[in-house]
Amino acid sequence: MKENQKLHAWFLAHKRDFPWRQEKTPYRVWISEIMLQQTRASVVVPYFQRWMALFPTVKALAAASQDLVLKAWEGLGYYSRARNLHAAAQQIVSDYEGEIPDSAEKLASIRGIGPYTVGAILSFGFQKRAAAVDGNVARVMTRYFLVEEDISKAKVKRKIAELAENFLDHKEPWVTAEALIELGASLCSPKPRCEDCPLQSGCQGLKAGKMESLPIKPVPPMVTELIRSVFIIEAEGAVLVRKGESGKVMADLYEFPYFEQDEGAAHKILKDRWGIEGNLKKLGAVKHSFTRFSATLFPYKISIESRRLVPGYIWVEVERLTQIPFSSGHRKILHNWLK
Numbered sequence: 001m002k003e004n005q006k007l008h009a010w011f012l013a014h015k016r017d018f019p020w021r022q023e024k025t026p027y028r029v030w031i032s033e034i035m036l037q038q039t040r041a042s043v044v045v046p047y048f049q050r051w052m053a054l055f056p057t058v059k060a061l062a063a064a065s066q067d068l069v070l071k072a073w074e075g076l077g078y079y080s081r082a083r084n085l086h087a088a089a090q091q092i093v094s095d096y097e098g099e100i101p102d103s104a105e106k107l108a109s110i111r112g113i114g115p116y117t118v119g120a121i122l123s124f125g126f127q128k129r130a131a132a133v134d135g136n137v138a139r140v141m142t143r144y145f146l147v148e149e150d151i152s153k154a155k156v157k158r159k160i161a162e163l164a165e166n167f168l169d170h171k172e173p174w175v176t177a178e179a180l181i182e183l184g185a186s187l188c189s190p191k192p193r194c195e196d197c198p199l200q201s202g203c204q205g206l207k208a209g210k211m212e213s214l215p216i217k218p219v220p221p222m223v224t225e226l227i228r229s230v231f232i233i234e235a236e237g238a239v240l241v242r243k244g245e246s247g248k249v250m251a252d253l254y255e256f257p258y259f260e261q262d263e264g265a266a267h268k269i270l271k272d273r274w275g276i277e278g279n280l281k282k283l284g285a286v287k288h289s290f291t292r293f294s295a296t297l298f299p300y301k302i303s304i305e306s307r308r309l310v311p312g313y314i315w316v317e318v319e320r321l322t323q324i325p326f327s328s329g330h331r332k333i334l335h336n337w338l339k
C-alpha cells in the first residue's frame, strides 16, 4: 500500500468528528479554517455553531453589523480575523454575487484569505486537488521528507507546499490534504507518537532520529510584560468605555479606561487626569496575552455622582455592556465585576 493510502485509511478510522466536517460547503470551510487559526478545535466548536446560526450565508454575514460580528467572535482573540471575515463577505457579495469563487487566484484576492485558506477552501470546500499547508502539515512534511531548513523562509514554504501537493492521493486528494492536517494535530505533534503513525515506514525524520528537532523555526520575538490599572467608573447606571481605534491592536473592541502602572498610583491618576475622586474598590487581577504582550490588569471600581464628558470615551448603560464586544482582558474584568 502506498504511503498516502495508509494515511488515508488511518484518517478514515481515526478522524475526529467536528461540525465543519459534517456538511462541507465552501462557506463553512472558510469560516472554520479562519477560526481554527491560532485556536484549538475544541474551543472553536461552540463559536462555529453560534456563528452559523447567526450568519448562515456569506450574504447574512455581509449584511450584519460589525459590532454583532465582533461580539460573535468575542473570546477567540486575534480580532483582525473577524474584521477580515466581515469585509471579505462584503467583497464576495459585491464582486461575486455572494458566491465564494473556486479559483486560487480569485480566492487569494479576497481579504484575509492567505495561501493556507485558499488550499483548504479549494480542497475541502470544492473537492479540488490542492494542498492546505498549515503549521501541522509543515511539521509532518519537514519530518517525513527531512527538510532541515528554516520554515519561515519563502523558498522553504514553496518547497513544503510542493512536497505536500505531490503527496496527495490521485483519486481523493482532498482526503489526503485533510488527513495531513489531522496527523499533524494528533500523532505528529511537537512530541510525536511515531510508533502509532501510518507513515512511519517511509519517514526520513524518524529514520534519522530528528523528529523532535523539526521543523526548524526562527527564534520567536521577546514577550513584553505590561502592568496596567483599569477603572470601571460608574455614574447614573452607566460606565465609561472607549472603542479601540481602527488600525490599532484592539481596533473596534471596547475597553475601560486604563493606565500603565508606572504612571502612578491608581487614585492619583484618576484625580490628576480627570479630577475624579472617591473610594476605589479593588477587584481581582486578570492576566491576558495578545500579540507579543503579556498583560496583568489590576481593576478598580469607583462610583461617581454624575456622568461627565471625557474626550475619546462614551458612557454605556450597565445592562448594555454584555452586548458590546470587549477585548478579552477587559471582558474578564467585566464578567468578574458583574458576577
Ligand code: SF4
Residues within 6 Å of the ligand: 140, 143, 144, 187, 188, 189, 192, 193, 194, 195, 197, 198, 199, 200, 203, 205, 206, 211
Ligand atoms: S513517523 Fe513520527 S515524525 Fe514521521 S510523520 Fe509519523 S509521527 Fe511524524
